[in-house]
Amino acid sequence: MSNLLGQRLQQARQARNLTIEQVARATHLRPHHIQAIEEGRLDAFPSPVQARAFLRLYADYLGLVLDELVARSTGEASPPAAAPAAIRAGPETAPPAPSPRAPDAASAPPSSPDEALVASAAETAPTDRNATAESQAIFRAIGASLRQQRETLGLRLEDVAGQIHLRPQTLHALETGEFADLPSPVQARGMLQNYAHFLGLDTEALLLRFAEGLQRQHQEQLTA
Known part of the structure; x- marks a missing residue:
């Protein structure tokens, strides 16, 4: 993954005054996964399916459309490159990810x-x-x-x-x-x-x- 995509996600998070820990609590993603996404290290995930799902969840939480974000990031990269398999559109029948909710502290x-x-x-x-x-x-x-x-x-x-x-x-x-x-x-x-x-x-x-x-x-x- 181009690090430009990770940087855009990081900038969007920071613009909303959110810490990685706050995003982790709201999305149920682990902080080190969020950090890996922002640093463009998709090889930190066991599979492309998992990486794509985590990317989409993070983008959705920030109010971003992953496919548009990928297109913009890869379009500005030099030299231009196709989006990696891990962040291309997933199975055609896969349901859209619902908005994540912060966990109940009591539970x-x-x-x-x-x-x-x-x-x-x-x-x-x-x-x-x-x-x-x-x-x-x-x-x-x-x-x-x-x-x-x-x-x-x-x-x-x-x-x-x-x-x-x-x-x-x-x-x-x-x-x-x-x-x-x-x-x-x-x-x-x-x-x-x-x-x-x-x-x-x-x-x-x-x-x-x-x-x-x-x-x-x-x-x-x-x-x-």
């Missing part, structure tokens, strides 16, 4: 969990299809955050499936919180981590929430 996930604690909880707590409301509510909330971020990025399940090598049915189970449909809690944790990372979400916070849901589920089974 913000905790930060920086102990990775060993999360792994231990995922390995020892069983998954039960008959889990009662409290644990299942946690799982559904996790799934909703995945679905909301994917839709905000304007991606279809099929777009994501081709990038992270998970079937659309598996992604649907993750987005609906139906972790009992997955082979095991350990595999569910790995799939959740993979999907959340691709979407640019706070992976550690979601894994901690997942571990909490498993612990709640285990307690419910003991008292049933």
